[in-house]
Amino acid sequence: MTILFENETREEFDFSYEEVLTQVVNEAVSYEKCPYVCEVNITLTDNQGIRTINQEFRGLDIPTDVLSFPMVDYEMAGDFSHLDTLEAQNMYFNLESGELLLGDIVISVERAKEQAKEYGHSLKREMAFLTAHSMLHLMGYDHMEEDERIVMEKKQEEILQNLGITRD
Template identity: 75%
Template sequence: NINREFRELDVPTDVLSFPMVDYEAPADYGILESDDALAMYFNPESGELLLGDIVISVERAFEQAENYGHSIKREICFLTAHSMLHLLGYDHMEDEERIVMEKKQEEILNALGIKRDC
């Protein structure tokens, strides 16, 4: 339902990202240094940066974990890493972007010790 409402795609999906920051380039934090950034992107009570929201379909995650032959933990970690990269301005619509994003996903999962057989 969320995919249909926000992306006008009437198909199930595994994860959706709703970034709050409009990066000019992936992970280019220069935009956060503007005078308006404090009001737009930071929680006024805590001062924490608000990157956006992530919605993971646990049902799809279980299906994909089974289809790919790895654990639900690995699948949820992958979807979280993937979505966090979107919140940081990365995308995978073009091949060049996809290659960068896939490399970063693997780096994140490897740093956390999350392997395909986990």
């Protein structure tokens, strides 16, 4: 598993964010029974940085907490069976490492801090939650419909519980 981190902030953390987010990424991949070694990029930014990205890619001129940019097109969320073809291998895999390119995650640490305070839990828990949420998006899940939202929320919570990352 390759996880590439880019920290555009000057935030001080009271935990090793690379260690925690790596655990969440690994647990999400394991939880979804992804049969491939994966590559994920995680960028930490601030509200202005994520606002700019949100405007550029989604046409929304507002900051948000997390953005997910999946590289894989899924026929069904969490179903990796279509990736066995040569065409899929050429489209979705790093040709040098052989790793499945799941996609990119962008987290506003500034917004994560605000939400951690608002929800009464730690920044560690909030960033772990946002990463679990985003990883599910990278594996084809969404929450536009009520039934999708319920599935995603259950999976997010189970991933975090498996790691012992609970609401403080």
